Amino acid sequence: MGHPSHPHHRSFVTGGHRAARPARQSPQRPSRRVRPILLCAHWRAGRGKILGFIFAAFIFENPLPALAAPSWGDPAKTLRVVLDNDVTGFDPAATQDVYSSAIELRIFDALYVWDYLARPYRLVPGLAAAMPHISPDGRTWTIRLKQGIYFARDAAFGGKRRELTAQDFVYSWKRVVDPRTQSPSVDLLEGKLVGLDAEIAKARAGGRFDYDTEIEGLKALDRYTLQLTLVEPDYTFLKYLFNPPLRVVAREVIEKYGDGTGRTMDHPVGTGPYRLKEWRRGQKVVLEANPDYREEYFPEAPSDADTATKAMAAAMKGRRLPQIGTIDVAIIEESNPRLLAFDRGDLDVLDVRYDLALKVADEAGRLRPAYASRGVRLERATELALAYSYFNMEDLIVGGYTPEKVALRRAICAAYDVNEEIRVIRQGQGMPATQPIPPDVEGHISLHKATSAYNPSLARALLDRFGYKDRDGAGYRALADGEALVLHMASEPDQTARLFDELWQRNLQAVGIKVEFLKQRWPDLFKAAHAGQLQFWELGLTGGIADYYMQQFYGPSAGAANLSRFRNADFDALFRQSRQVASAEERTRLYGKMIEIIDAYNPWCPNAFRISNTVVAPWVAGYKKNAYYTFQPWQFLDLDVARQKAGK
Helix, strand or coil, rough: CEEECCCCCCCCCCCCCCCCCCCCCCCCCCCCCCCCCCCHHCEEEHHHHHCCCEEEECCCCCCCCCCCCCCEEEEEEEEEEEEEECCCCCCCCCCCCHHHHHHHHHHHCCCCEECCCCCCCCCEHHHHHHCECCCCCCEEEEEECCCCEEECCCCCHHHCCCCCCCHHHHHHHHHHCCCCCCCHHHHCCCCEEHHHHHHHHHHHHHHHCCCCCCCCCCCEEEECCEEEECCCCCCCCCHCCHHHHHCCCCHHHHHCCCCCCCCCCCCCCCCCCCCCCEEEECEEEEECCCCCCCECCCCCCCCCCCCHHHHHHHHHHCCCEEEEEEEEEEEEECCCHHHHHHHHCCCEEECCCCHHHHHHHHHCECCCCHHHCCEEEEEECCCCCCEEEEECCCCCCCCCCHHHHHHHHHHHHHCCHHHHHHHHCCCEEEEEECCCCCCCCCCCCCCCCCCCCCHHHHHHHHHHHHHHHCCCCCCCCEECCCCEEEEEEEEEHHHHHHHHHHHHHHHHHCCEEEEHHHHCCCHHHHHHHCCCCCCEEEEEHHHHHHHHHHHHHHHHHHHCCCCCCCCCHHHHHHHHHHHCCCCCCHHHHHHHHHHHHHEEEEEEEEEEEEEEEEEEECCEEEECCCCCCCCHHHCCCCHHHHHHHHCC
């Protein structure tokens, strides 16, 4: 999966959405037979966030004096977690920030998911009954769905249970490319499926997407069989099927609750383990167990798993998912209050942002004694993530492809001390980024060196050579025409962002570049970035797919995944070619050529690959850090309620 995010945190937010309606619940009456039912509720790319819960109700045919303890989705169990930014909404076709995605991953289901316990990571069937059958030419994919999967109950279904069908995926994916929806993820499908682009063009011309027209490349062969016909082979496409935009929604829900653009940002209804119970914007999100969630159990450990994983899987064996009835997600933007809440016992699991990492672990990554003595567990991992700064290639000052513009961008990157960022601000929780693809993602070029590494002498030389000089002796450089050279950098109004601002300002001033900061909240900056209104911004990407990172420079994705609006015909050709080869080794070779082009034009500054730390309270069971789950995998966890209440 891939999500843009806050460079200092792990997500982004957009504003202007309505408050969420509480999820509807059907009252249940006791009876003699018992049937458990669950009733549920890209970060800023370089700097660092979470979601999901469950509770069970029971249907009884004849009254009983007391109810048996629920075996899953227990309403007595509440997992308390935190996000460092609010969500933008809960429509997977309309959102792209990591915070919204964290919630959507628990409400909406995917065809394929990342195995929770397997290492190295692997995709396994989710809603699909098996891995796809792919034709010899790589273009026709046939996917059989599991039967008996139901959407969470909702008034949109007229009081009836609503089974998932292959046609639901056809509808859901058409929504992603419908111009009316204005999805930021249209590039996931546009240009990929036979006949789809023609329907998109008709919709753009006529103002309406025809959802009832059959598309050759996207159709349901029968109730449970989805067939995709690709324009050309794309062996990277499978991994994208985990991502929220390609998860399934029901047409009845969209048509009942959609706004003027057809978005349902505050009334999500999916087939996943949780559903939305409450959303207090800027304060909290509450999820509850989906009473119609299918029968699934904690996964078995792979035969080659380590001892700790096997022991955990044995302890969780036979527990139906999800175990926890309610997920209470607080919105706390500053990192200090989040850690204090965990220390008080008010949070059960916490991803500790880099700025406080040394409070919980020492320089060697060992848990501090104060936490170890309480039974707290620490898990660390290199994130499948990248912190970087991008230039708007259409901007009159920093954009363009001429030598003097390339030199200016390279000088700006070379002026910035990434090592100080990692050492001081990130407290050692990272390493300098050398390329778009993170180290543990297939396609990473292990020996590649960054062309824009910290080198203030080189920065000054480049600026001097290409005419960016201090013409009035005031200490700041000017453009060749004498106009002042001022870099406008987007930034958020929080304490962590100020630390990054200060470092950028100090480093750029040392080479004679004046910088001014555009201070806005994350949702507004994210919206402006897609509109091409920012000149320079530091953010981040999360995802375990090399193709996703390289797409940030793919011309046809300009304004969507490609925020820098970089365009290069040779890069685009290599990008398309990389998708068509089945060999991972050959793709990596092509990625190397693409990185050379990026290095030549410098549309960005690679900053840091991040290290993530998570502390887990002693009463939480079933947790294993999985880099593909951006936030803790709530649906796999369980709680010892007595220990939780006692705080030990």
